[in-house]
Amino acid sequence: MYFTNGEATCFRFGMAELLYTGGVVYPFEDGRADPVEELLVRDGRVVAYGADGELADRATRRVALDGATVLPGLIDTHPHLLHFGSLAESLVPLWDAASHADIVARIAERARRTAPGEWVMASPVGEPHYFIRRSARDLAEGRLPDRTVLDRATENHPVVIQSWAPSLPNVLAFNSMALAKLGIDASTPDRIGHVWVGKDAAGNPTGLLRGSVTNYYSYDDFAHSLWRRIPFLNYDDLVPGTKTAMRAYNALGVTSVYENHMLDKPLLDGYRELRRRDELTLRVLASQEAEAYGMPWSRPREPEDFRRRLDSAAAELDLTDDYFRFNGLSLMWDGTGAVGGVMMCRPYLGPYGERTEGFHNIAPDKAEQVIRFCAERRIRLNVACMGLKAHEECLPLLEAVDSEHDIRSLHWVLVHAQFITGEQVRRYRALGMDVTTSMSFAWGEGHLYAERMGAEELADLSPLRRFFDAGCHLAGGSDWGPKNAFEHIQLALTHEFAGSGHRNLGPAQRINRAEAVRMWTWDAGKVLRWDGIGHLSPGAHADFVIVDRDPLTSDIDDIGKTTVLRTVFDGRTVHDTGELS
Numbered sequence: 001m002y003f004t005n006g007e008a009t010c011f012r013f014g015m016a017e018l019l020y021t022g023g024v025v026y027p028f029e030d031g032r033a034d035p036v037e038e039l040l041v042r043d044g045r046v047v048a049y050g051a052d053g054e055l056a057d058r059a060t061r062r063v064a065l066d067g068a069t070v071l072p073g074l075i076d077t078h079p080h081l082l083h084f085g086s087l088a089e090s091l092v093p094l095w096d097a098a099s100h101a102d103i104v105a106r107i108a109e110r111a112r113r114t115a116p117g118e119w120v121m122a123s124p125v126g127e128p129h130y131f132i133r134r135s136a137r138d139l140a141e142g143r144l145p146d147r148t149v150l151d152r153a154t155e156n157h158p159v160v161i162q163s164w165a166p167s168l169p170n171v172l173a174f175n176s177m178a179l180a181k182l183g184i185d186a187s188t189p190d191r192i193g194h195v196w197v198g199k200d201a202a203g204n205p206t207g208l209l210r211g212s213v214t215n216y217y218s219y220d221d222f223a224h225s226l227w228r229r230i231p232f233l234n235y236d237d238l239v240p241g242t243k244t245a246m247r248a249y250n251a252l253g254v255t256s257v258y259e260n261h262m263l264d265k266p267l268l269d270g271y272r273e274l275r276r277r278d279e280l281t282l283r284v285l286a287s288q289e290a291e292a293y294g295m296p297w298s299r300p301r302e303p304e305d306f307r308r309r310l311d312s313a314a315a316e317l318d319l320t321d322d323y324f325r326f327n328g329l330s331l332m333w334d335g336t337g338a339v340g341g342v343m344m345c346r347p348y349l350g351p352y353g354e355r356t357e358g359f360h361n362i363a364p365d366k367a368e369q370v371i372r373f374c375a376e377r378r379i380r381l382n383v384a385c386m387g388l389k390a391h392e393e394c395l396p397l398l399e400a401v402d403s404e405h406d407i408r409s410l411h412w413v414l415v416h417a418q419f420i421t422g423e424q425v426r427r428y429r430a431l432g433m434d435v436t437t438s439m440s441f442a443w444g445e446g447h448l449y450a451e452r453m454g455a456e457e458l459a460d461l462s463p464l465r466r467f468f469d470a471g472c473h474l475a476g477g478s479d480w481g482p483k484n485a486f487e488h489i490q491l492a493l494t495h496e497f498a499g500s501g502h503r504n505l506g507p508a509q510r511i512n513r514a515e516a517v518r519m520w521t522w523d524a525g526k527v528l529r530w531d532g533i534g535h536l537s538p539g540a541h542a543d544f545v546i547v548d549r550d551p552l553t554s555d556i557d558d559i560g561k562t563t564v565l566r567t568v569f570d571g572r573t574v575h576d577t578g579e580l581s
Contacts, residue, residue, distance in 0.1 A: 016060035017042045023065025024550055025049055027536040028072055031522040033514035033552055039070055041542040044571035048538050064581045068565055069550045071517065072535050073255025073543030074485045075524035077436040078415065078477025081257055082238070082267055084128070085245025089237035092122040094161065099140040103161075104153045111154035119178075119231055120157045124164055129480040130444035131167060132498045146198070147207030150175035158182075160230060165217040166338040166444070166480055168351040169194075172209040172226075179205055182226055192222040194352060212351075216294050217336050227296035238270040246281045250575040252484055253545035253564040256283040256524075256533050258436065258477070260330050260382040260415060263288055265312065268326065275324040281574045283323055283543070285528050287330045287382050288313040290370045291362040306366065314377050322541075322570075325530070328380035330415070331370050332361040334390040337445045340452075342387040342418060349452040358387055368397050374412070375405035380529075383433075384415035388460065391417075391424045398431055408432030411529060416441070419460045422470075422508070429470040434527040437462065438479040439491035446497035446504055463508035464492060468515055475524035485520050487560035489551055492516040513552045542571040546580065 020039040027036065027049045037052040040059060048055055092110045097103050103122070111120050125144065126135035136144045150159050150173065158178035163170040179185065186203050190196065195213055198206035212220035215227055249257070259271075263286055274280050290310065292298040301309065310329065318326050335341015335358055340350030343358030350356040362370075374381040383398070385391050401407060412433045418441045428435070442462040450458060467474040476488050493516050495504040518524075525534020532541045546566040551559045567575035 017047060017058055018061050018063065019055055019059030020063045020065055020070060020546075021052070021056070021059075023068045023070060023546075025070040025536070026072070026517070026552070028518065028522045029535055029537040031518055031535075033517065035552075039536060039544070041568075041571060044542050046536050046538055046540045046542055049536060065546065066580065068546050068548060068580065070536075071253075071545050071547065071551075072521040072525075072540075073533065073545055073567070073569065074253045074520045075256040075258070075475065075528065075534055076249065076254050076478050076485060076520070077258040077475040077524055077527055078261060078438055078479045079249065079254070079257045079259070079483075080261065080479065081245045081249060082242045082259060082270060083262065085243075085248075086237045086241030086270070087233065088123060089241030089244060090121070090234055091162070092120065094123045094125045095127070097125050097139065100145045100149050103139075103145055104149060107150065107153035107159055111157050111159075114157055116156040118157060120154065120159045121230070121232060122159070122161045124162055127481070129164055129166065130440070130498065131164075132444060136171070144171055144173040144208060147174060147176045147179060147205070150207060151177075160232075162232065163214050165214040166336055168214065168218070168338045169211045170214050172213040174207040174209070176207070179207060182229060184209075193220045195220060195222045212339075216296070217339055218296075219335075219339055219341075224296040235266065238267065239273055242270055242274060243279060247575075248483075250281050250567045250569065251564060252486075253547065253567050253575075254282060254485065255543040255545070255567065255569045255574075256528065256530070257285070258475075258524075258528055259284060259286040260413065260436070261289065261332070261384065262294065263330075264292075271324055275321070280323045281569055281572075283325075283530065283533060283541075283569075285325045285327055285530060287326070287328045287380070290329050290331045291366060293332065293361045300363065300366075306369070310370065310373050314373075314379055317379060327529075328382070329370055329374055330382040330384065331367050332384040332415075333367060333394050334358050334386045335361055337386070337418065337441065337448060343389040343393070344387045344419065344453065344457070345389045345392070346453075346457075348454070348457075357389060364393065364397075367394070368401075371397055371401050372405075374410070375401045375407050378410060380410055380412060382413045382415050386416055386418045388419050388421060388424070391420060395424065395427050399427070402431055413527060418445075418462065419457065420463060420466070421460055422463070422466050425463070425466045425470045425472070429472050434473045434475070435467050436475040436477050436524075436527055437464075437467075438477045439488045439495075440478065440480045440482065442495050442504060443482070443491050443498045444480060446495075446502070447500050450497075450502075458504050459506055459508060461504060461509075462495060464511045464515070464519075465508050468511060473523045473526040474515075474519055475527040476519035482560075484560060486547075486551060486562035489516045489520060490556060490559035492519060493556050493559070513556075517551055542568060544568050 025039045040047040159175040161173040195211040198208035212218040334343040340356040347355045548563040
């Protein structure tokens with residue numbers, strides 16, 4: 001039968017048994033990368049898998065794979081799908097803009113549909129979120145347009161071309177009306193904090209601001225004061241933006257996500273609303289952030305509010321639904337790499353040449369309160385630690401609480417762990433903790449770490465081998481990007497730094513192909529603690545992806561070029577290129 005789920009038309013073949021045959025199938029049962037040739041599904045579940053011809057007499061319908069490869073549906077354990085989807089939803093898209101004239105035309109078209117005086121906001125130029133492979137540098141003019149150019153698009157609307165984390169320094173572009181609205185004129189100092197205000201020869205602002213001007217994780221008071229006056233987040237974009245992002249992730253083969261970072265109740269309610277409407281096209285596991293940080297309006301929560309939010313999160317746990325689950329709390333110990341926030345044992349250079357050892361995103365006493373709360377309530381905790389010093393501070397707290405409450409059975413999650421030693425990995429493993437990390441840190445920030453910290457620190461950067469050797473369940477996430485999971489699988493095998501071609505592939509980093517794919521399938525399902533996903537064993541959910549090549553046998557440098565031909569979620573086709581019968 002046919003039915004509509006959101007805006008995507010999906011297909012389910014009732015109680016018929018559907019046989020996928022004529023290709024390579026990796027069920028990943030028990031995590032094994034043993035290929036078979038056929039997959040049989042029925043009513044949203046896997047019935048069986050087998051050798052060529054083994055299941056032919058049981059199928060009502062057949063799908064010819066024509067040599068394609070079937071994998072379990074991919075699981076992104078750190079996507080920020082809701083954040084980035086809703087943030088981008090109402091922006092003028094400039095990702096692929098080629099010139100200033102192109103930018104002016106796109107902004108002018110939006111201005112014609114916008115009431116005078118209202119903001120017209122545009123995306124950055126290039127490939128989010130690192131903007132390494134393509135950025136404003138690739139415009140015909142080699143830079144963002146200034147106010148005189150943007151004024152050609154509209155003089156009746158304040159205009160901003162946004163700058164996004166995690167790049168510092170960064171650039172913001174405003175038109176004249178936006179500058180006036182924000183009070184930036186010839187009397188504004190050329191520099192305020194870590195923001196440089198561009199001026200022309202006459203001393204008038206050009207509309208270009210440089211430095212710590214990203215819309216989040218800028219950690220600059222002046223930049224925050226500007227962003228608080230720009231309506232760059234709109235709650236009305238939450239549901240439609242998330243739906244747009246889900247379609248994009250489905251097209252990349254993703255059928256489940258773990259949203260365990262920077263979610264508060266209003267954002268979580270966006271996912272709950274999509275679940276209520278039966279419009280989720282992937283499974284969502286989410287947790288709520290304990291502290292407020294990173295955004296222009298973030299302030300540490302007062303003790304009473306802090307405790308009330310912990311209690312509220314504990315009261316809303318739901319681990320039974322087949323589409324949306326809420327499993328606990330999250331805390332982020334230290335700051336991000338681009339801003340010099342990663343806590344390391346040795347000082348290194350921050351973004352403006354200052355010496356730093358990083359900084360806390362949450363006060364240690366509050367972190368301990370969250371740790372003890374989750375241990376006492378027996379709920380799951382996600383702990384984001386970036387650097388070696390952060391682990392050295394956090395681990396003793398976890399071990400002390402474990403001695404009182406035995407947290408091993410709770411399978412808490414270590415998030416990110418950009419830098420970590422073998423001993424630290426073993427200590428987390430002794431606490432029963434699962435791990436989720438992202439190859440984007442090595443890809444997008446590896447060159448930055450090498451320059452600011454020195455090459456000796458790179459031995460502890462993204463040491464995937466250490467996690468597998470310790471027996472951890474290790475899952476991958478896209479985070480800042482690239483968003484293509486197959487590119488992450490390739491990067492897990494190469495540890496390549498974007499822009500330089502350097503490969504940080506030491507003994508602590510080297511893993512095999514099966515382990516790289518398991519980070520997005522079997523192991524990811526184990527990290528989510530969600531039965532029936534991450535594998536295609538009999539009885540598992542019929543969440544799978546059909547791709548044009550075999551990532552376990554194709555050339556390593558071609559894995560990232562994998563094309564998703566079809567994505568099946570809960571037995572429904574949620575993405576299809578039309579190339580399969």
